[in-house]
Amino acid sequence: MSPLALFRWHRPDWLLLATLLALFGFGLAVLYSASGHNMEVVLKQAVRMVVGLTAMLVLSQLRPIHLYNWAPWLFAISVALLLAVLLMGTVSKGANRWLDLGFFRFQPSELMKLALPLMLARALAQRPPPLAWRDLLQALAWMGLAAVLIIKQPDLGTAILVVASGLYVLYLAGLRRRVIFTSLALALAAMPVVWRFIMHDYQRDRVLTFLNPESDPLGRGWNIIQSKIAIGSGGLLGKGWGQGTQSQLEFLPERHTDFILAVIAEEFGLLGVSLLLFLYAVLIYRGMMIAMEASTPFNRLLAGSLTLTFFTYVLVNVGMVSGLLPVVGVPLPLISYGGTSMVTLLTAFGMIMAVAGDKPFLHR
Amino acid sequence: MQARFDTGRRKRLGQNQLSGRYFRRRAWVALLGVSLIFAGLFARFYYLQVVQYSRYSSQSEANRVRIRPIAPNRGLIFDRNGVLLARNVPAYRLEVIPEQVGHLDNLLDALAEVIPLSETDRNRVQRLRRLRRSFQPIPVKLRLSEEDLARFAVNRYRFPGVEAVPYLSRDYPMGETMAHVLGYVGHISERELARLDEKRYRGTNLVGKTGLEAYYEDALHGEPGFEEVETNAQGRVLRVLRRELPKPGKDLHLTLDAGLQQAAYEALGQHRGAVVAMKPESGEVLALVSKPSFDPNPFVTGILHRDYQALLNQPGRPLFNRALLGGYEPGSTIKPFMALAGLASGVLSADETWYSDGTFQIPGRKRIYRDWKKGGHGRVDLVQALAQSVNGFFYNLALRMGIDRIHDWLAPFGFGQVTGIDMPREKPGLLPSRAWKRAVHNSAWFDGETVIVGIGQGPFVVTPMQLAWAVNKLASRKDLPRPHLKKGTEAWPKPGRLERIPEAAWEQVQKGMVAVVHGARGSARSIGHGLPFSMAGKTGTAQVFGHKEDATDEERKVEGLAEHLKHHALFIAYAPVEQPQIAVAVVVEHGGGGSRVAAPVARDVIRYWLERQP
Structure with missing residues (x-):
């Protein structure tokens, strides 16, 4: 086989694929209930899943060397598009995140979620651990650029995820332990400054509400209070599919998007939540295994950081819905209604699968 | 190719294995962290759903308040x-x-x-x-x-x-x-x-x-x-x-006057067109009429698709707001502003006269530009040139001023830009300039074009709103607050170019405009008979077909032409001259010459307003 061939045909990782399909089935069932038995919503989401899965399967056959080659271009395009959004994006609900391409709207920050880890993985792939200062600074500069452009929109949730993806690459590439602990300490110390000077009013509001939801029960606290009631009242086995009073009677806001986990918890109980967490755990475990078995440093860093970023998605949404973390607009990965994050995540899994298939010294 | 690729890899293999071991250690640590956090998340749900179950369950039961x-x-x-x-x-x-x-x-x-x-x-x-x-x-x-x-x-x-x-x-x-x-x-x-x-x-x-x-x-x-x-x-x-x-x-x-609005609407009769009336010394819009119009009430309850289509397809386009969106040539209504521009820029002297023999030529060119009156008007001064709307006078003035100076002195009256009225959409019209022609047509400006701009033709476009805005400034003799419909939103602008026009120039142009209505040879003298107040006005005609620069006001009043081929009639006016109370711009589509249909509309509107003033 020529090393320049675009694709290397192989069977996609069956465990990842099967787990994703299981999640999707579960997700559609929940969505039907959460949307008030709206078949149109379910079908729309199903179409997105099929489109996303197809893209993922195609991508899974790609040879990662091409991702390595394309990384700088993808990064440059992402930066350019983010700039374009700032200059001429569509304003929706006070934030400027979308680029209207006429036939569809597109969030460049989503592209950055993939472009940044790709870029850093490429940059650090040839550097033996531990990470040199010069490489670290360069990587931080790229991360900073991406983060600033996204925060400007403003979209804190996405910025956190993008920065996290970059940090994972750094960590996996051998960031010195000393640096890790020092910066953690510094970050804690810097919190008051961030609070005072960097955060927007609405972000501060969210944190305050998070710390004490009862302070504003009809406004911002409403989401968290109702979400906790929904979860708690679900009990061990749940109230049954379509029987959740919290969600069916509209006490729970954003129930088919960001807060869909509360619907799962209410209608399927701890059992349903455990099943969901288990499926997520399988995806993450499998992703990390693929990373560890990967043949090149680039493949390792790519698969590892994408998997951990996926984990962060899960953590942020589950933490938010259960009242452990402040409310930032991050959907429940692969379950929440909406196409944007779905496409990004499935693309990421496509790349992880591509890494799984890239084993030059193994005869299969 | 394959061989080189693989040897390249093999060379790096030692290092690769080293970094691989390193990576695996870190990955395991990460997985350990992930597991702990998952355990934590599970514990949280266990706490909410099992430990706190009865509490939340009863809250959910009681959650009947929405x-x-x-x-x-x-x-x-x-x-x-x-x-x-x-x-x-x-x-x-x-x-x-x-x-x-x-x-x-x-x-x-x-x-x-x-x-x-x-x-x-x-x-x-x-x-x-x-x-x-x-x-x-x-x-x-x-x-x-x-x-x-x-x-x-x-x-x-x-x-x-x-x-x-x-x-x-x-x-x-x-x-x-x-x-x-x-x-x-x-x-x-x-x-x-x-x-x-x-x-x-x-x-x-x-x-x-x-x-x-x-x-x-x-x-x-x-x-x-x-x-x-x-x-x-x-x-x-x-x-x-x-x-x-x-x-x-x-x-x-609002600054609108319902009675005046009604009067203006009725004054237009069956004609298509627009009337805008403003209050001098302010930016207040007193009336803003576009005809034909439509009944807005069915839109509130949801207009039937069929009715909406009918409104859209009606030839008079009743949904189209002519006052703000309709673009017309200003025609001769531009002449008072041209005269002011000439006087203010020093190109035109107050006592200058012009002999009109019915034609005008740019020196050295063949093309003939005509007056509307065959054989010309004879010797006229500025006042008579305005009163009789003598094209030759203004051809000559425009040629001497040049397009740049014309542009610079007409722009302060608001031509070529939106007035900024508090309405959602408004057209800026077009005030021709060298820069505009370069940008749009990518070609140089010619003197022949300057000449016809002098009588408000060529690519010149104004909206009725703009025309009223300009007349209001003419009546007030200064810059005014942005035109507005909401009461109490006056905001005075910085004094601009208009402040530099000498009082004598305003007076002289007003004299000409008074003579339009009250003079023995005024182009709108027919409305002046028996008026209980003195009124300053100016007629104008906007061409509909072709661009016959040398056609005249009179020639354009072609009787018997199909309605849609007749020219648009324009009239601008303010009154009373001693202390203006109202400034009006009227456009009557396909009304023929300005004096026949547009001037009476303006007169009726003004009369209504002045009769009601204390």
Whole structure:
């Protein structure tokens, strides 16, 4: 086989694929209930899943060397598009995140979620651990650029995820332990400054509400209070599919998007939540295994950081819905209604699968 | 190729294995962290769902209190004297709760036998049914007539789940007279839904679509209130626990005068056109009329598709607001401004005269530019040149000024730019310039074009609003606050170029404009007979077919031409001359010459206004 061939045909990782399909089935069932038995919503989401899965399967056959080659271009395009959004994006609900391409709207920050880890993985792939200062600074500069452009929109949730993806690459590439602990300490110390000077009013509001939801029960606290009631009242086995009073009677806001986990918890109980967490755990475990078995440093860093970023998605949404973390607009990965994050995540899994298939010294 | 590739890899293999081991250690640590966090998340759900189950379960049982928005009352709109122009009227709408009726389509069919339902109504029901939950009411028909209401009351027992609900609808008592200014409200479309603040509009059905209703939407709308209601297990309301009343929208007081608006609307008669009247020394718009117009009231309840199509396809384009969007050549109405520009720039001296033999030529060129009067007007000074609308005088003036100076002195009157009036859309018109021609046509400017700009032709485009704005400045002899329809929004501009025009120049141009109406040879002397006040005016004609630069006002009054081929008639005026109270611009489409149809309209409007002044 020529090393320049675009694709290397192989069977996609069956465990990842099967787990994703299981999640999707579960997700559609929940969505039907959460949307008030709206078949149109379910079908729309199903179409997105099929489109996303197809893209993922195609991508899974790609040879990662091409991702390595394309990384700088993808990064440059992402930066350019983010700039374009700032200059001429569509304003929706006070934030400027979308680029209207006429036939569809597109969030460049989503592209950055993939472009940044790709870029850093490429940059650090040839550097033996531990990470040199010069490489670290360069990587931080790229991360900073991406983060600033996204925060400007403003979209804190996405910025956190993008920065996290970059940090994972750094960590996996051998960031010195000393640096890790020092910066953690510094970050804690810097919190008051961030609070005072960097955060927007609405972000501060969210944190305050998070710390004490009862302070504003009809406004911002409403989401968290109702979400906790929904979860708690679900009990061990749940109230049954379509029987959740919290969600069916509209006490729970954003129930088919960001807060869909509360619907799962209410209608399927701890059992349903455990099943969901288990499926997520399988995806993450499998992703990390693929990373560890990967043949090149680039493949390792790519698969590892994408998997951990996926984990962060899960953590942020589950933490938010259960009242452990402040409310930032991050959907429940692969379950929440909406196409944007779905496409990004499935693309990421496509790349992880591509890494799984890239084993030059193994005869299969 | 393959070999080289692999050897390259093998060389790096040692290092690769090293970094691989390193990576694996870190990955395991990460997996350990992930596992701990997953355990933590599980513990959180265990805590909420098992440990705290009884607490949340009882909270959920008790969670029968929900919050419902109450739509605010929309602000009213008044004219300058407190006449109500847009009001809220109590009305009934028919609502259906889908989950309480069996088959919605069957129900609609049955309902249609009692109360006529339009296609628009049915489509809305189908659309909202998909957007709302099954226990939320969907409006079936808005503003039931007395008859509909009575019919429904009699047949009510047949339709459980359908109710006639009182609400406030919007009504425009002056109908088509005010339609273009006020605009109208209508049902919130899906596109608007995406743009509007969801929280503020949760209980609102109507939103400003055009005109002032759209421009001042934010203030008119108000802030919604909320009520906490107790529901039963199916989500139906049992009683109201607490109510926070909405803040009604702010009332809008306009500078418009309803009577004058009506008078202007009637003065236009059957003609298509626009009238804009302003109050000198201010930016207040007294009347803004575009004709033909339409009745805005059907738009509030949802106009029938068929009726809307009819409005769109009507040849007079009644939905088109000519006053702000109609573009016309200013024609000879530009002459007073040209004269001021000439005097102010020093190109024209006050006592200069011109001998009009009926033709004008640029020295050294063959092309002949004509006066409208065959054989010419003889020797005329500036006053007579304005009074008789002598083209030759202004051809000559324009040629001497050059396009750059013309542009620089006409721009301060507001030509070629939006006036900034508080309405949602407005056309800027076009004031020709060297830069414009370079940018749009990528070619040089020619003297021949300068000559015809001097009599308001060529690519020159003004809107009736702009023309009124310019006349108002002419009457006030200074820069004015931005034109506006909302009372009390005067904001004075920085004094600009107009302040540099000497008093004598204003006086002389006014003399010419007075002679247009009151002079023995004035082009609009027919309206001057027996006027109890003195009026300054100027006629103008905008060409419709071709660009016959040398056609004249008189020639253009071609009788017997098909209506749509006749030229547009323009007239600008202000009065009384001693202390102007009103400035007016009139455009009558296909009205022929300016003096015949446009001037009487302006006179009627002005007379109405002055007769009512103390």
